[in-house]
Amino acid sequence: MTTDDVVIVGAGAAGSTLALLLARHGIPSTIVDSRNDTRLHPAAHVVNARSLEIWTQASPTLVGALAAMTPPIDTVNVIRWCTDVRGAPLGEIDLLSQPDRLVEVRSHSPHLISHIGQHLLMPALWEALDAEALVDFRRGWRADHVDGSLLLQPPGAPPTAVVPRYVVAADGANSILRERAGIAMRGPILANMGSVFFHAAGLYPDGHDRPLLSWIYHPDFSGVMIAHADDDYVLMTPYLHPAQPVARRSEQFWNDVLPKVIGAADYRIRSTGTWTMTSQLAETFRRGPLLLIGDAAHRFPHTGGFGLNSGVQDAHNLAWKLAAILRHGASDSLLDTYETERRPVVTRFAEQSTTNHFNLDVVTAPLGITNRSLHRATELMAMPWLARIPDRVMATVADRLTHAQTSRTRRLSKDDARGRRLRRHMADAIPTQEEHFVASGLEFGYAYDGPLIDTSTEGPCLDGDVAHYHPTTHPGARLPHTPVCDGDGNVRPVHDLVEAHGLTLFTAAVVDWSAIVEDAALAVPITVVALTAPVPDDHVHVIESMQVGERGAVLVRPDGHVVWRNRGGKDSSNQLRRFLESAWAGVYPAGGDLEPARAANSTSALD
Structure with a gap:
């Protein structure tokens, strides 16, 4: 057995977890990532208790490091709807308002759902990879798949063709390996999103709640803000066309928007980004020796926090099966059960995430601002015939459509019968969103x-x-x-x-x-x-x-x-x-080990 029995492409949460779990099973692996350092711009922030259980198996040291950076639950319990950060809330959900429910949730696991930004999580995962003798972690290496061979290219050197026994595509939503294999993604694009990661010390004065999530409906902005550790925040908003300022001149856009939304000029932008919100599954999770996990296999809306956690579960499902094949003589067909078991699970996660996304409309429909209308507008702006229209024209049209929507929120600030009715409706509808944020089932x-x-x-x-x-x-x-x-x-x-x-x-x-x-x-x-x-x-x-x-x-x-x-x-x-x-007769036909584990720094065909 050599490290080229299993090569994992992509050292995100899913790929890193798989490498660590394989090591616990005595299976060496090589994991490559095109980045030299983890991403600064956070994506996921919800780490559920089941992921922490899995990481306890993968690396107890890792779980200890994560526990040290997990915020107290009484600092991440408020979900707020508002017109701006400093204004009076339109309504809130307090996740700690039912003490009996918290006792019940605590009984399900040694861990509680946590909120750890991916920009903090990934350095801890990479440190665990570096410390594991059975993992050969190669930063800055690029991977491609051509004519049945995996091409691995170290920094500043030509690529080398290798033929591992198994290649695991953990290279994210825009997976190159999935594309090379001709595996299509099936499902709708729901929205295009722009985001900014910024630091704003003292945004919430001492003694005031600092909401974990703030759904903001401002005349110049509509979106959600996520509170991270150390006075860091992520603010996200949808857009309709890639030529709009939020996508093309992002830092300028956010410098214009942030003072209006957060009510302060004392902030520092750390990074900006764009991403596409989809609800999609790969048409197959396996093609021969190629296995897809994490975002390479499935992509969900962020509403529910299932994305990162489902990738960790993929790795958990796959690791022991690879070990049974490589160490205990199981048939290669055992890997067919990976998709059989995981596809129904992630399909349900995708459906629930999408349901959560559209259920937000219950709160905002009276304003005329809904995710369903955003979805229709996104599909319209992506029509092929519109590509003939100059970008500057499309950007202007998209900006005007966006402004027409967000300007409707002015009604919320009016002290008249209609304004009071709108605010009352939103306050009454907000409790219906609890399933979005508490999904222990x-x-x-x-x-x-x-x-x-x-x-x-x-x-x-x-x-x-x-x-x-x-x-x-x-x-x-x-x-x-x-x-x-x-x-x-x-x-x-x-x-x-x-x-x-x-x-x-x-x-x-x-x-x-x-x-x-x-x-x-x-x-x-x-x-x-x-x-x-x-x-x-x-x-x-x-x-x-x-x-x-x-x-x-x-x-x-x-x-x-x-x-x-x-x-x-x-x-x-x-x-x-x-x-x-x-x-189970075919899963462990050899009973014991076929070959002992070997340190990842031993000679490998990949070197």
Whole structure:
């Protein structure tokens, strides 16, 4: 096994996570990125608890570093609608207004959803890559894919053609590898967005709430502002044509807009950018040895925070399967289950993100400003025949259309019956947006279906609620969180006891199930783990969380998803054997390792 067995192109959150997880499985990899340094301009900022669980497996040191930069939850709990930053809010959602709900969410995981700007997250991920002996991290290297070969080009040198066993395209929304493979993206373009990353110390005086998100409806501007650490902010607004000032003369545009919107001239622009908001999935996530993960495979609106987190989940799903092939002799066809399992999940994320985006219209429709009208205008301005019209004309038309929309917000500042009615409508509608910001049901409740999951007994795990997570050990679901004692008596999250190799069987009846596993003489490696509560009073809770009673068992694969469960009984041994022989015999045919792990700095065909 050499580092060119797996080459990952793109060291964003998805690619970095995959490299770190592969290392935990003893798989060396090479990861290349065209950048020498991480991007300053932040994109994502929502890091959900499931991602933190996955990173705990990938690199406990990384999770410690992230914990140190995570803001206290009582500083990121307010979502505000307003006409400008310093004006009175039109309405708010306080995510901490329901203490019982917070207690419930805390029970689902050792972690809480966090808000860490990608400009802070990625240096921590890259530091973890540099520290990992089984990862060969190559900064400033470009990659292309031509005639079945991967071309890797170091800085200032000609490219070299290599043929890795697997190439993972983690190179983002505009993936070169996906394009070279002829894999199209399917789905609509919703909007074009311009953004500015700026520093403004003291924007919110001491003693005043500093909203995490501010939806701003100003006569000269319509958009959203995201609060980051250290008095940094991102302000975003849609535009209709690439010749508009926000895209073509961005710094000048933002210097004109910022004083009006934030009510202060004391700011410093750190960077500007543009991006395209889409809801798209690749037509396939795999073509031969090429695998797509993260934004290369799927792109969502920012409304929901699913983008970065879904890429981390892709890596989690894929890592143990690559390990089973490269170290344990599994068939290459195991990788076909990656798309089978992940596509329905990310499709639901895309649908929910798009729903969130358009549901914002409930608040603003009386103003005549809606995301649906923006979508129609975006599609109209992209019509091919309009390309014949000079850019300066199109920019003028687009600016006038934009101003016609934003100027409608003047009604909100009028102290007349219509103004009061508009403000009251918005205030009444704002609570309907909570599902946009609290989606525990999707954060923890996504489940898999496919040939590795026992659906013959209970059927597929059905989609649950968006906002509320209902823990279950139904096959396909994530194993519910509960603290248990390990073999040394230490209290640990149950997910920490899931084995990286083979399957893990959790049960309170350890003697019985150990005998069943031994008598079955199964080729699939199974580790039996006792469900031991930290204190006797917690025993009932631990057993109930597994939903199989005192005599039953829950079988879990390396990524923490349940594949089979049984309440115990006379035929338990036969049921377990039949399921494993039909679904898992080909996953671990060699039982043990085919080849030991090797440090990434050993000789490689890529050098």
